[in-house]
Amino acid sequence: MTRLAADRVTVRRGGKAIVDAVSLALEGGQFVALIGPNGAGKSTLLSALAGLLAPESGTVSLDGVPLARIERRALARSRAYLPQGPRAEWPVSVERLVALGLTPRLPAFGGLPDAMRKRVAEVLAQVDLAAHRDQPVTTLSGGELARAMLARALVGDPAVLLADEPLAGLDPRHALGSVARLRGLADQGKLVVAAIHELPLAARYATHVAALHQGRLVAFGPTARTLTAALLRSVFDVDARVAAAGTPAATVDFTSPVAGECE
């Protein structure tokens, strides 16, 4: 079982602690929704968990080994990272873009082996982009590009997926499809950590919720116990009704932005 652990991770920028002494122990089989208001430190924490950002203090370790001691390509094979609002810099084809996710597995020279080509086609079909295979990625819509990037992250079959707002910009059908796919990965025993603002989707599909507020981890646990109206109120400053969190029937309704003004 994959284990990803953060031990008192602190990241400072300009003297301010963006991520403040966060300790987290995650393992395969969990789909962790990382929630928190803008500027809470979600993206920074995800970068640190991905090993792309060396924390000021504290360590992140994968299966007990500090990330700094894992060879780049080995780390790239076991964890995938998807930043917020990823962009493609050149008008390569959708197929080519997704195939870039296999880079850490490619032989030193030569093109894409046939087995990998098949894997790319499979993942493209999963995100509903098979028909766009040869289209230049720069001509995709925002939501289509987001799905192509998700396919890029999934194509290498990583044990750990860290995704920063993978649902942003998706229409309801594809948002549901994507979040269900993330949950499916967790059910297969993989670890998925995703920053998510779509709280109703988090309430339904995430197995665990981690809440950040001003760089500190204020709550972490199974969705049913953690995602409560009290938490949303203290983290987001909104009143909400939360029902059946952690089940497919979960609902999150926001009732008012400032405590006690409505109703």
Add this chain to the structure above:
Amino acid sequence: MVRRRGWLALGLALLLAATLLSLAIGRVWLDPRVLLASAFAPEPSLAWLILSEVRAPRTVLALVSGATLGLAGAALQGLLRNPLAEPGLLGVSAGASLGAVLAIYFGFSTAFALATPVCGIAGAFVAAAITLTVGRGGTLTMILAGAAVSGVMGAGLSLALNLAPSPYAAYEITTWLLGSVADRDWQAILLAAPFIAVGWLCLLLTARDLDVLTLGEAQAESLGADLARTRLLALAGTAMAVGAATAVTGAIGFIGLLAPHLVRPFVGHQPSRVLLPAALFGAILLVLCDVASRFIPTALELKLGVLTSLAGTPFFFWLVLRLRRTSP
């Protein structure tokens, strides 16, 4: 795949044709039969000497520097993900020019024939070292450091022209700055060759990381790319290859910018696949420009650098128009 092979075959055919043209065309017509006969004769004929000592080095130099500019342009455009990147961007060309000009200015070049290329290569290394030390740590800082280094080196060039000891020295400096592959001897080319070869190797080693950079820096790093290493390879490769080539030819613009753009649509825009075709088309373009410079009837022979700039500018306009059409 078949289409790709077709383009490659076309490119190679063009390269061969351009090379033959460059060897055949000049002030005098060389009869192939005379050449063939003298190739096996103990005493070289005049025709053979013209071919081996004048046209062959000129052609080889045009091929090699054209390929270098195309390759470096493709690598830098891939690294910086900027279609306007070109080898001169990092201050290397200006450094090589300043080194060579100082050799002319202080009269080293009259005392010792190889002084110009040697000082040119030294200048390129100094410029690259400054760019690398100051601009370490990021792509944007590297571009800015390169611009600053270019500025300093350009100021040095102006200063040398300003203080030139005699009108003749000033004339010699300006002529050198215009860029040309004419009248260079084998010695200068052989001096530059090892640096160019190592530079090519460094640039080609960036290929895979250039591909993942299509996804931006964060995803590229998450896929195992070592961007600090890639930046170092691209800069060192450009410094060595373009620096050494510029030290022999003088500044030649636009080839490094143009060649990658010409081939990009034919290789599916994948940065690693742009590298070698860009080198191929850089070589073709520069040889053809050099041939054209001999054709065009002017009192003084047109300098190659002037011609590439003249021919390159319309392309720039085309690039702007295309960007205006495709960007929202």
